[in-house]
Amino acid sequence: MRNFGDLTEADITPKSVYLNRRQILRAMGIAGAAVVGGKVLSNLVFPPATVNAGTKLNVALKSPFSTSEKMNTFDDVTHYNNFYEFGTDKGEPSRNAGKFRTSPWTVSVEGEVKKPAKCSMDDILKLAPLEERIYRHRCVEGWSIVVPWIGYSLNTILKLAEPTEKAKYVAFQSYYDRGQMPWGDHSGIDLPYVEGLRLDEAMNPLTLLCVGMYGESLPNQDGAPVRLVIPWKYGFKSIKSIVKIRLEKDQPATTWNIYAPREYGFYSNVNPNVDHPRWSQATERRLGELLRRKTLMFNGYADQVASLYNGMDLKKYY
């Protein structure tokens, strides 16, 4: 695999060049003019991304993991988003993420791996045939949706990187640029957003490296250009707009756990028997339905994932 091992830093410099130029202009003390000028310049050099906004994807496979439940509409899934970098109100990301630059994009796979790599989106799209997976998605706030995601199992990319013996966890980091995401200042959480999984959770075939939905590449507000989807965990574990995947020896810090450790655990498996300290997790409102429905253990994916937690006290490891 060309992308793992033999890609050099030089192959992925455009972003840093772009950032440096901006910083230099800012430093010249003509901030206002420079920001405007910088934007014009950057649009000339790197035309605004269209590659990752609504491009049709070739979906080769339908997944046996898919549910037959009624899907939510594309409109629902693109206008009801938790993406605090673009605002904390669920309507804000669809309004504020439009100009988010998602090309060029690089995902660094690093840490406890034998073959670290810097992957472009082209690389990622070619690593494996794309599958459509219709998953239930349950937010920690008590609502849920059914979405036809597109991608392939995260373990594809992890296996190519060859985790070392020491690797026990995987840490993920989202892209963060205050210039493009000024709303993040008021989010109340530390950014960049970070998440993590135990290695066996990350290797579980259900864990999806997601590049699209509804037959197209991911809309910006849904985590373009590449995100995770972990259907048996609360939605905030499914980190958006990933730039770094790092294999680690120790359990990594995760954003919501840092913010409120009593409320958001590292595992955050969907569990109707363990309430959030402030509200019940026994039921959820499926968007489009009036009354609340019962929440299922592991969001209905117990057959695939319950064995990961054999012998663990899920009230303690919430």
Place this chain on the structure above:
Amino acid sequence: MREFLRQILTSKWSKVAIFLLALLPLAYLASRAYHGQLTANPVEFVQHFTGDWTLRFLLITLSITPLRKLLNLPDLIRFRRMLGLFAFLYVCLHFLTYIGPDQAFSLSGMWKDVAKRRYVTVGFTGFVLLIPLALTSTKAWIRRLGGKRWQALHRLIYVTALCGVIHYYWLVKSDHRIPLLYGAILAVLLLYRLAASLWKPRSAVGVAPPLKPSATS
């Protein structure tokens, strides 16, 4: 100018105008519903919308007394009980979205929730405390209780407003700007009363509404 304002405030149409203005949020909500613009989560949208307007009407009601004094417009008192009743209207709608779609009209489910969730406990408390105020909002009740006792009872609105702000603060995940803004406004309104009562302990701060017969009653 002041005379002109006075004339407007005491005209019988001003009450009608305020009444219609106070219904505007509801009309806006109805029009969004009619056009299918209640977002992907309509229950939550209506819940947040009615909760927001409850707090706003509570704060508007509480600002009448300071505004009367600061602007020297005592006639503003004519609107206070009506504005308070609009706070009660919006909190009733808010409560309906909770007992209905959230609790499926199950009283036992509601009680469990009220007992267990502190943000529900405090919100529910604020709602319940507003009920006697709504019931005793008529002129007949002011007469029956007497101005002083009526006024003392209606100070419960301070507690309700405080409950409302805490309720909001406790349910937000991490961006506390808006509940803090409501809290700051409430603090100003309550501190004004405290300062006024300390400043002029003997004078009547926020007397009970005058019972002189008005043209609109």
